[in-house]
Amino acid sequence: MSVPGELQYTKTHEWVRIEGETATVGITEHAQDELGDVVFVELPESGRTLDAGEAFGAVESVKAVSDLYAPLPGEVVEVNESLGDNPEKINEDPYGEGWILKLRVSGEADLLSAEDYENFLKETE
Amino acid sequence: MLGSLIRDKGREGRRGYTLPKFDVEKVGLEKVLPKGALRKEKPGLPEVDEPTVIRHYTNLSRENWGIDTNFYPLGSCTMKHNPRANEAATAVPGFAGLHPLQPEGQIQGALRVMHEMQGFLASVSGLPAVSLQPMAGAQGELTSILMVRKFFEDRDDTGRTTILVPSTAHGTNPATATMVGFESEEIGLDEDGCVDVEELRGKVDETTAALMITNPNTLGVYEKNIAEIADILHEAGAFLYMDGANVNAIMGRMRPGDAGVDVMHFNLHKTFSTPHGGGGPGSGAIACSDDLAPFRPDPVAEKDADGYHLVRPEKTIGRVAGFHGNFGVFLKAWNYIKMHGPELKDVTDMAVLNANYVRARLKGTYRIPYEGLCKHECIVQPPKGKKALDVAKGLIDHGFHPPTVYFPLVVKEAMLIEPTETESKETLDDFVGAMLELAESPVEELEEAPVNASTRRLDEARAARKLKARW
Numbered sequence: 241m242s243v244p245g246e247l248q249y250t251k252t253h254e255w256v257r258i259e260g261e262t263a264t265v266g267i268t269e270h271a272q273d274e275l276g277d278v279v280f281v282e283l284p285e286s287g288r289t290l291d292a293g294e295a296f297g298a299v300e301s302v303k304a305v306s307d308l309y310a311p312l313p314g315e316v317v318e319v320n321e322s323l324g325d326n327p328e329k330i331n332e333d334p335y336g337e338g339w340i341l342k343l344r345v346s347g348e349a350d351l352l353s354a355e356d357y358e359n360f361l362k363e364t365e
Numbered sequence: 366m367l368g369s370l371i372r373d374k375g376r377e378g379r380r381g382y383t384l385p386k387f388d389v390e391k392v393g394l395e396k397v398l399p400k401g402a403l404r405k406e407k408p409g410l411p412e413v414d415e416p417t418v419i420r421h422y423t424n425l426s427r428e429n430w431g432i433d434t435n436f437y438p439l440g441s442c443t444m445k446h447n448p449r450a451n452e453a454a455t456a457v458p459g460f461a462g463l464h465p466l467q468p469e470g471q472i473q474g475a476l477r478v479m480h481e482m483q484g485f486l487a488s489v490s491g492l493p494a495v496s497l498q499p500m501a502g503a504q505g506e507l508t509s510i511l512m513v514r515k516f517f518e519d520r521d522d523t524g525r526t527t528i529l530v531p532s533t534a535h536g537t538n539p540a541t542a543t544m545v546g547f548e549s550e551e552i553g554l555d556e557d558g559c560v561d562v563e564e565l566r567g568k569v570d571e572t573t574a575a576l577m578i579t580n581p582n583t584l585g586v587y588e589k590n591i592a593e594i595a596d597i598l599h600e601a602g603a604f605l606y607m608d609g610a611n612v613n614a615i616m617g618r619m620r621p622g623d624a625g626v627d628v629m630h631f632n633l634h635k636t637f638s639t640p641h642g643g644g645g646p647g648s649g650a651i652a653c654s655d656d657l658a659p660f661r662p663d664p665v666a667e668k669d670a671d672g673y674h675l676v677r678p679e680k681t682i683g684r685v686a687g688f689h690g691n692f693g694v695f696l697k698a699w700n701y702i703k704m705h706g707p708e709l710k711d712v713t714d715m716a717v718l719n720a721n722y723v724r725a726r727l728k729g730t731y732r733i734p735y736e737g738l739c740k741h742e743c744i745v746q747p748p749k750g751k752k753a754l755d756v757a758k759g760l761i762d763h764g765f766h767p768p769t770v771y772f773p774l775v776v777k778e779a780m781l782i783e784p785t786e787t788e789s790k791e792t793l794d795d796f797v798g799a800m801l802e803l804a805e806s807p808v809e810e811l812e813e814a815p816v817n818a819s820t821r822r823l824d825e826a827r828a829a830r831k832l833k834a835r836w
Contacts, residue, residue, distance in 0.1 A: 274777070277826030302825040303771040327830060 241270045241361070244335055248311070249357035255335065256311045256351060263312050266339040267299065267330060270361055275301035278330045283319040283341065290314060292349035297340070299330065311351060314343035371421045372411040381415035428819060430766055431642070436792050438768040440742060440783025441613040441635040441716075448638060450704060451697035460696060465688035469674060475692065476673035479666040482695045485702045486652050489612075489709070490629055491620025494658035496665055497650045498690045502610060505630025505649025506541040506577070511682045512628065512653065512660040513575050513604050514545055519660075519680060525574040525603070531560045533584055533773050535610060538577040547574055554775065558586040558735040562593060569601045575627075579608040581615070581740035583773040585720065585781070595625025604628060604657075612636045613785070614717055614740035617710025628653040637698035648694035664689070715786035716741040719793060723782055726797045730804045734776050742783035744776055748804050753778040755811035756803045762817045763799035 247255045253271035257264040272278065280300040290296050290310035297308045319341045323329060330338040352360060395403060413421075431437065432444055455461065463475055483495035499505040510528065517525050528542035531552045539549035550568060555561045560578065569576075576598055580588040588594070595605045607621045607629035613636050615621075621629050633648035634641040641647050653661065662685045664675035675689070705712060717740055724733065724743035731745035747756050757767030757780070769781040784793055803811065815822065 279826055279829035300829075302829065304774055328826070 241268075241273065242335070243268065243270075243354045243358050243361075245354045247335070247354060248351040249354065249360075250309065250311045250351060251360060252309045254309060254311050258345070261345050262317065263314065263343045263345050264339050265311060265341050265343065266334055267308070268357070269334045271306075272331050272334045272338070275299060275306060276303045277301055278327045281323040281327050281330065281340070283321075283323065284316050286316050286319060288316045289346075290316065290343065292347070299327075308340065310343070312343060312345050312349050313347040314345040316341055317344050318342040368421075368424070371413065371418070372409065374417055374421065375412035377412055379412045379414055381413065381418060435764055435766055436784075436788060436796055437766045438782045438784055438796065439766065440785045441632075442610070442742070442769065442781075442783055444635070444641060445613070445638055445785040446787040447640045447697075448701065448704070451639060451700045454700040455693050455696050460692075463692075465692075469672075473672050476666050476675065477668075478696055478699050479689065479692075480668050480673055482650075482699045482702075483666060485699070486631060486650055489616050489620070490626075490631075490652035491622025492626070492629065492652040493622075493655055494661060494665075495650060495652045496661040497648065497695055498662040498664075498684070498686045499630065499649035499651060500686050500691055501634070501645065501647030502608075502630060502632045502649045503537045503541065504685060505632075505651050506537055506606075506608060507544060508649070508662055508682070508685050509606050509628045509630055509651050509653070510541050510545045510547070510575065510577075511685075512651075512657050513606065514547075515660045515680065515682050516604075516657055517574060522602075524572055527572050528574055529565065529568060529576040531576075531578060531582065532775055533558070533582045534577060534579060535583065535608060538579075538608060542577070552576070557589075557737065558582065558584040559588050559590060560594060562590050562597070565594060566597055569597055569603060571601065573598070573601055573603040575604040575606050577606045577608060578626075579610055580621070581611045581742075583611075583781070584735055584744055584776070585611075585614075585739040585742040585783075586735055586737070587614075587740055591621075591624045591626075595627075599625065609636070611741065614713060614742075616713050617707070618713050622652070622654070628657050633694050633698040637701045639694045639697035639701075641694075646691045646694055648691045648698070650690075650695075662686075712786045713741075716784075719784040719786065719788055720782070722790070723784055723793055723797060726794075727800055730801055731780075734779075741785070742781055744773075745780050745782065746776065746778045747780070751804065751808060751811065753780050755808070755814065756780065756800070758814040758822055759803040759806065759811050760799060761815035763802070765796055765799055 247257055249255050253268045255266050255268050278299050278301050282298040284296045290313060292310055292313045294310045295307040296310050298305050299308060320339050432446055459474060463472060479497055482497060486495045487493055499508045526548055528547040528549050529552050530538045530549050532554060542549035552565050553561045578588060580591055582588055598605050604627040605625055607626040609629050609631045612631055628651060630649050630651045633639060633650055659678050659680040660682055661678040663677040663681040663683060665678060667674050667676045720739050720741050720743045724739055727745050731747060734744055734746060747753055753770040757770045760767045771779055772781055773779060
């Protein structure tokens with residue numbers, strides 16, 4: 241399972257790419273593999289303010305519906321609208337075209353490095 | 366084979382009947398219908414002869430796969446065997462011909478069935494008061510939690526905002542809590558797959574309205590600490606609600622009321638064997654303590670010297686269903702209980718024995734996530750590298766309906782097998798044989814399954830993504 245070294249992670253299997261004060265958020269390759277084929281993504285409204293750990297939406301696969309959690313506190317500045325018609329992007333390219341939202345970060349939170357996340361996956365295997 | 370649609374089988378003008386010539390003057394539709402009610406185009410109805418209609422639907426019906434044709438390890442969760450004697454009971458004209466608006470004096474027999482049914486459920490649950498109103502399980506949950514809310518409102522105890530729900534719960538539990546206006550909060554599991562009592566102790570406080578527990582839970586594990594759990598809630602002034610989805614594993618052996626449960630629902634259509642294909646009809650009757658009894662839905666059946674009456678409970682939450690609930694389901698469930706009498710516990714024992722037999726025979730080849738005896742259903746996981754979905758599809762080629770897969774969510778690649786009490790050892794051995802063979806089959810072969818069904822594997826993801834609800 242790919243865990244890109246330049247990203248940060250959560251124990252709820254989101255990834256974060258921080259560029260300046262903007263954080264791009266998606267779910268990891270491991271998460272999409274566990275979920276199976278994603279059929280629907282529930283996205284938040286732009287402008288909504290999230291706390292770290294707050295549920296902001298959900299991904300629905302053929303197996304289950306799972307909540308999505310904000311890795312960092314901040315305001316939603318953009319959501320990936322193309323997931324509405326093409327939720328399979330989350331399966332096909334979880335770290336690229338399958339990104340879910342962008343936050344304007346307003347604070348800090350405990351995030352995992354790629355190495356920590358890989359160890360966490362091994363522990364929970 | 367699943368052939369073409371019936372509308373593609375006809376020819377224009379073909380009919381399955383002939384009518385005598387008109388002996389009155391023909392009148393155009395535009396003369397009798399208002400303009401807005403006339404179609405601009407023909408409705409596109411199938412134009413077919415009678416044999417074509419009969420063959421079309423008979424062939425479709427032969428595609429049905431159910432408890433009447435094959436072993437069905439979805440168990441009571443979907444539908445267990447329905448003794449045909451139940452059908453005979455509901456076909457009695459005195460019952461079948463009743464109208465719900467008939468006056469009490471004319472429906473004493475029906476009210477007696479309801480009154481006795483309330484008594485049966487009170488004795489199975491160990492709780493004194495019953496309502497037969499809710500039309501299905503989820504409505505039974507909703508009714509119970511509405512009663513809990515009204516109880517607290519009645520005492521001006523408005524600070525209770527939370528309902529606790531274990532992580533193994535059916536999705537309807539948190540949904541019910543939310544519908545009634547509570548916040549739902551999840552409780553984790555201990556290593557046996559039971560509610561984590563210490564975590565519960567830490568989360569219960571004066572804002573807790575209730576815990577919604579399922580016993581045995583969806584892992585098929587008996588919640589051994591249920592009495593202690595009830596004490597923790599009662600000390601905080603909160604209620605213990607029990608989801609009765611799995612009563613098939615305890616009836617006649619354990620009374621939830623004795624363990625401290627305050628309110629619970631039954632799925633009469635599951636536990637007490639009434640047919641309910643395609644979403645109904647169901648009955649989610651509830652049983653509750655004396656504290657909650659005044660809040661039951663309106664009406665309940667009562668008896669006095671003059672006979673049977675429908676009575677409105679003093680502080681009722683109101684009606685939750687039209688008329689008296691699903692009377693046909695009460696009648697079949699009443700018949701089932703009367704047929705078994707005190708030996709209802711044998712149903713439980715056989716259901717539990719069968720599940721443990723399947724589990725013991727699969728152990729070693731399949732992974733068993735929770736050790737110890739199970740109740741009426743067991744959870745197994747395919748050998749590493751194999752997917753539950755592929756094994757499930759492979760079962761179709763062996764002539765078995767697949768069991769529930771990927772539920773409960775807390776077990777990866779879960780296969781939830783509920784054989785029920787009516788299956789013979791030979792049937793279970795055949796099923797286990799198929800499961801063991803599939804566990805040894807190469808992955809590439811499993812991924813092709815089913816190969817013997819009239820339809821090959823459906824693309825569930827594409828079906829959900831590109832949903833076409835109309836033709």
